[in-house]
Amino acid sequence: MHSEFDLITRFLAPTSTATAEGVELGIGDDCALLEPTPGERLAVSVDTSVAEVHFPASAPAEVIGHRALAVSLSDLAAMGARARWCVMSLTLPEADGDWVSAFAKGFHALCDTTDVVLAGGDMSRGELAIGVTVMGEVPPAAALTRAGARPGDCLAVTGHLGGGAGGLARWQAGDRDLAVPLLRRYLLPQPRLAAGMALRDLASSAIDISDGLLADLGHLRHASGVGAELSPEALPLADGLVEALGEQGARQAALRGGDDYELLVSLPPEYLDEARRRLAALGLPLTVIGRITAEPGLEGVEMSTSPGWQHFPGETP
Amino acid sequence: MHSEFDLITRFLAPTSTATAEGVELGIGDDCALLEPTPGERLAVSVDTSVAEVHFPASAPAEVIGHRALAVSLSDLAAMGARARWCVMSLTLPEADGDWVSAFAKGFHALCDTTDVVLAGGDMSRGELAIGVTVMGEVPPAAALTRAGARPGDCLAVTGHLGGGAGGLARWQAGDRDLAVPLLRRYLLPQPRLAAGMALRDLASSAIDISDGLLADLGHLRHASGVGAELSPEALPLADGLVEALGEQGARQAALRGGDDYELLVSLPPEYLDEARRRLAALGLPLTVIGRITAEPGLEGVEMSTSPGWQHFPGETP
Structure with missing residues (x-):
């Protein structure tokens, strides 16, 4: 003691x-x-x-x-x-x-x-x-907030999605082998600090994906006063996710699962190549998954169920 | 919900x-x-x-x-x-x-x-x-740390002691009347922010009394590499403390009770008058309760029991 x-x-x-x-x-x-x-x-x-x-x-x-x-x-x-x-x-x-x-x-x-x-x-x-x-x-004015997304911006994510939810599923199924990539993604997330700094003068808005892509995209849309069009088939799925959860489950994990801790950013299309170059130098892909629209709301995905996980289930924010 | x-x-x-x-x-x-x-x-x-x-x-x-x-x-x-x-x-x-x-x-x-x-x-x-x-x-170099007490310094406290322990005793006895001063002292402590700032260029060391006077004096002595001589009879007891706990209990509450959130400071004797003037302007007394000695250890009080309250009872720090 x-x-x-x-x-x-x-x-x-x-x-x-x-x-x-x-x-x-x-x-x-x-x-x-x-x-x-x-x-x-x-x-x-x-x-x-x-x-x-x-x-x-x-x-x-x-x-x-x-x-x-x-x-x-x-x-x-x-x-x-x-x-x-x-x-x-x-x-x-x-x-x-x-x-x-x-x-x-x-x-x-x-x-x-x-x-x-x-x-x-x-x-x-x-x-x-x-x-x-x-x-x-x-530095002043360099911070990426949730509020700067503009219609016409690309919507992009760093790394891969669904690994948090997929890893949790493996854990709940009894898997304890930390060498399994999905389990590592869930238990040992890597904060994208270098990526965030690299995107300072390129991204118009940013948020980290902790509650799930749809929920966090909701926060970003709300703060920026914009809408978004998602391309669910473009989501970069975590390695092993389809094998673990099946095609449908993997897509849902990427859309609604939490704990991915990747960055969701908006950026003008003309900055996309430079952003990809900078992130590639960090070993990270940047994948376009949709675009920002003027019309509030979300297109391209069914919102029939809860958009993400909340500590206290209640009204949707 | x-x-x-x-x-x-x-x-x-x-x-x-x-x-x-x-x-x-x-x-x-x-x-x-x-x-x-x-x-x-x-x-x-x-x-x-x-x-x-x-x-x-x-x-x-x-x-x-x-x-x-x-x-x-x-x-x-x-x-x-x-x-x-x-x-x-x-x-x-x-x-x-x-x-x-x-x-x-x-x-x-x-x-x-x-x-x-x-x-x-x-x-x-x-x-x-x-x-x-x-x-x-x-400002740089103005911060009061635990480490500056020097032999010959006065040891002084703001306000009154024992109110935290006394108020807890009242609470445990079923008292719920927030108009009772002791109960207020326990439940609604007032951080001594103005006092701390007023003592910046006068005090040689400072600590707030959260674990109890003896325990926190121990931290201060340890950090400063000094000893102290306490005058238990000089301790400024909280209003109503003797009535609530008796003479002995009140003294023990002031020595060992926690949750007082007064400041314990050391300061050169020649600064004492100025310190008192400044604190009086804030409506706070500053009471000398002992002095800092070169010899490590504590004189003037029995240390036979635990010096203060700890979350995990164990070795004495």
């Missing part, structure tokens, strides 16, 4: 915090003290991952650590922001040093590959849940 | 967010976009309040909203930072519009009195818990 203080300082504080760039004071005082880049905007987002709501509690702790950070970073990616810092709030049913150690390993590994510093933390007793607030930076 | 989207936008987004100072983009996109003050440091802290661990789940929702923000802001106060923004993560067992509305009322009321803007939010299903990340600003 460790005290709260011990757990936080031993497992959550990376040795590098004190000397990390832009961090004057890291974990261990009342606040972290950070040095924002003069003239840039601070992009901030928070996401809480609750066990058995957002992820399986029995997933490996290392996976849970990665995933909790990844879903928050995905929001920075969708703004075209450069990720800088995060603070984390960990709620645990019991003080389990081995679990926290593995959790911290997964969390810190993603911090390292995304150049993010964990600057503060908090630990509480309760149902397993992880809240991660991420902070990034973006 | 409301959808998650509706709940967030209807109850959590203040109408003023879009035009608030330093907020380019508030609730409703993937991230908030904030404008930090050039040249200042960003002070960041996160605290999660879990029902039945940190507060009674049956407390009025308005009280819970106030309290969740107050305990986070208290960390900014302890750094001498000016509070600016916050993001909140609300985990709820069910979508209850009336509860969220009352919760938001308490939360926003404290935002208003402390000049804080709620810039982002997230809502999940699960056990009732509220995570609040606060962001403040402080």
Whole structure:
């Protein structure tokens, strides 16, 4: 058994915090003290991952650590922001040093590959849940919001869709082999930070696909005051998705499944080649899946069922 | 029943967010976009309040909203930072519009009195818990940390102690009358933001008293590499504390009880008068309760029992 203080300082504080760039004071005082880049905007987002709501509690702790950070970073990616810092709030049913150690390993590994510093933390007793607030930076007027889509813009997605829902189906069927691509897509999503930054001056709007393509496209349409025409047959399906769910199931997973954490962007057709070139350099395809229309509403797809997954089923936003 | 989207936008987004100072983009996109003050440091802290661990789940929702923000802001106060923004993560067992509305009322009321803007939010299903990340600003080298206490400094506290523990005792005894001062002290703590800023160039170290005086003094001693000599008879006891808990109980509540959210500071004796003048202007007493010593350890008080409350009982930090 460790005290709260011990757990936080031993497992959550990376040795590098004190000397990390832009961090004057890291974990261990009342606040972290950070040095924002003069003239840039601070992009901030928070996401809480609750066990058995957002992820399986029995997933490996290392996976849970990665995933909790990844879903928050995905929001920075969708703004075209450069990720800088995060603070984390960990709620645990019991003080389990081995679990926290593995959790911290997964969390810190993603911090390292995304150049993010964990600057503060908090630990509480309760149902397993992880809240991660991420902070990034973006030059003024360079941020990608949901609000800039214009009629005539292409609608495009990075990477492949449906892997989140497909991986969840594999997990629910008992598959635990993390070498299976679909399972990795669900449990170990990769925030598209480099892609978001690369699209800064090309995309007219962006959102990350967390609730499902149709639901997130709905948010984007609503914020931009536009409509859209989708080409469902153009959706880039995740590897192995048709084999796992069948043709119909795969299409539905890509349209309505959540947890893909790809970027959905609108951009003028004349920027498409340049955008593809930049993303190809990152190893990511950019696929046109439709276009923005002036007429509000959505064409090309049946909206007879719920457009996406919500924590509290209720009215459609 | 409301959808998650509706709940967030209807109850959590203040109408003023879009035009608030330093907020380019508030609730409703993937991230908030904030404008930090050039040249200042960003002070960041996160605290999660879990029902039945940190507060009674049956407390009025308005009280819970106030309290969740107050305990986070208290960390900014302890750094001498000016509070600016916050993001909140609300985990709820069910979508209850009336509860969220009352919760938001308490939360926003404290935002208003402390000049804080709620810039982002997230809502999940699960056990009732509220995570609040606060962001403040402080000029370089002006921040009050735990690490600057020097031998010979006075040790002083703002306000009165023991009210948190005393109020909890009243609550547990069935008292629900929010007009009772002790109960207000426990349920509606006031973050000492103005006091922290007023003490910026006077205090050599500071911490807020959340875990209890002895525990938090332990953190301060540890960070500063000093010892302390306490005068327990000098502790400023909260109004009604002796009546509620008796002489002995009141003293123990002031020493070991948590949830007071007063500031514990060290400062050179020659600054004491000026510090008192500044705090008097804020309606707050500043009481000397001991002094910092070169010899590590604590004198003047029995440490035979646990120095403070911890989420996970274990080794003493």
